[in-house]
Amino acid sequence: MIASAIMGYFVSIALITTSFYKSRANNYLSLSLFLIATLILLDLLGVTIDNIAFEILNLFMLDMLFAATLFTYFIIQIKHELLNNNRYKWMYLPFVCSVLLEISMFLLDLYGSIFDILIYYIKDLTSFALNIFLIFWGRKLIKNATRISDDKRRWLLRVNLFIIGIIINWIFTRIEFYIFNSVYTIYMLWILLSLFLWWILYYGVFKLQIIAQKEEIHEYLVSKKTSSLKINRKIKSATTSKIITQLYQLMEEEELYKNPLLSRLELAILLGISEGVLSQIVNQEINKSIIQFVNEYRIEAAKDLLHDPVFNKYSVEAIGMEVGFKSKSAFYSAFKMSLKMSPGAFRKLQKTS
Template identity: 65%
Template sequence: MNTTLLDLAVITSGIMGYFISISLVTISFYKSRANNYFALTLFLLSTLTLLSWFDLENIFLHFLSIIMLEFLVAVTLFTYFLIQIQHEYLKKRWYKWLYFPFIGSVIIEVFISFSDFVLNLYNPDLDALLFYIKENGCFVYNVILIFWGRYLVKKSNSISEAKKRWLLRLNFFIICIVVIWFISNIEFYVFDSEYIVDFLSILLSVFLWWILYYGVFKLQIIVQKEEIHQYLITKKTHDTKVKKRINETTASKIITQLYILMDKEELYKNPLLSRLDLATRLETSEGYLSQIINQEINKSVVQFVNEYRIEAAKNLLQNPVFNKYSIEAIGLEAGFKSKSVFYSTFKTNLGMSPGAFRKLQKTS
């Protein structure tokens, strides 16, 4: 019964892995060159999980299990990291040679299969030796590319800190899988058992697709946020809001400077902006800042900052240019630190959710 349940769990998770892979290359929200490689990586990992868990006698599936798809996983994942950090290695001629170990593995297996089934020259000792070399060579190759990719991500200055954190977390998770893979090889060759191999299959089938999906989704939100930000920078023009607000307000010097900071420098777009940050920039105390905002504007500091964020979000939501972007990405660009905070603040201020507001703008 337990074995049947585990088999069902592995099959279900493998199917989910395939489903997510297909989603990454077909759904417009996820479509990107980087995600194409990531989808292929996830597809290969799902295939390896199913092949390692089930001992199928099909000739084609057996061939897939021995051509070392792990060589291909290493390259597609490495390529995914290179695209995300926009690294120049992608333009180098030697880059394509990274696929050679996988191609070489396929050629060797085709030659061995031909010798075995056509020429009847099967040599079990040679076959075992080649498998041993490929298995260990594949492990070393994966380790090199995974840690190389991690080094390049940490060194990169072309991506945001949020994207870098996601890539490093993903890389760390893959490192954990490789470590378990290494331990399973030791167990197999030293103790002639495969308990850890089974654990590795379960780990991949149950957790991998969920964590990767979560990482891809969050990373895509960050990518969209950055695209919105870059678009706004290129379209930014001189704004007279500051002057208009000041003229309409009998403002003190601090309030005047506050408007300048918010309108010109857009400090509200910093999700970690605090009352202390504002007070420091205005060279005053937190208490006095709260007091003067309350006296002259009749709002708290949080309300004052959030009104700017709500206004920025409204402008993005009602602009058709940003219809292709998710509401969460728009909330992040407006300065909210999370989807839940954005939704609750927006609904409190306008009486409707950001999604409802966007739909209303489309139909009006």
């Protein structure tokens, strides 16, 4: 648990100090991860070490602050209109009130009284209500967002779902504590929080970086109006078939090969024929399967990007995604089958030649 908390601190610091990840949205994600790591440590050390300092820190409802920061991260990512008038800042009011309340109780020496117990229950219930309200509201906003990519929507919904699971477990810990006066389920909560931090590290840092790089590559190509037509011309063989000519046009002019979900059925519908007829024509006239035909376009486009020094700063996986491959393994497999070397080896060869 301590290792997970330390890793959470590491990731949160990396998000705000690394230039590639530095952004307004990631500042709030960083703070959210920092708060989770702190909550893990406070709970763990508060149980294992009898220290008044940990007890005092636990009185400040950091879970209220976490709900607000994570919700802010969501609305920044989806570019919601709440950002325009700063109404989202009201979400921080419950945390501010809880801090002021704790300070007042300390100054009035009310700890240990009936009033202290009552305030504790009120804060706990308020924290539950705030977290549940913001996480489900955030989920609704993400689903209805129109200005984000599908990849980013999936990422945000997965983060949201993970937090819902944590909140459900959190509810069980409180039920166990209040009704059965035990704390066994809190260990499961710690495990879930730790898994969340590790998951954020892998998918939120490494995987999302690949998606962000892919989007940067795409935006650059669009801004430069770069066309792969000159690259793919050499793939074309002499043919008089109308279907094959139209197929080349779809690849070269509309760059359909860049769609990772492109299917034989979709191509057949666009060409106005059946899947079977399309496969037969491509096999007879080009002597290839549909997937081989499409992948040749993808590999040629990838070769062009790997050869261009402008794209040296981007990962091989991001380039594979940009040209239409679903995964790193699919890209590597097709590339090695075509050129007898990996994309990384091809890039190094281009740098030294």
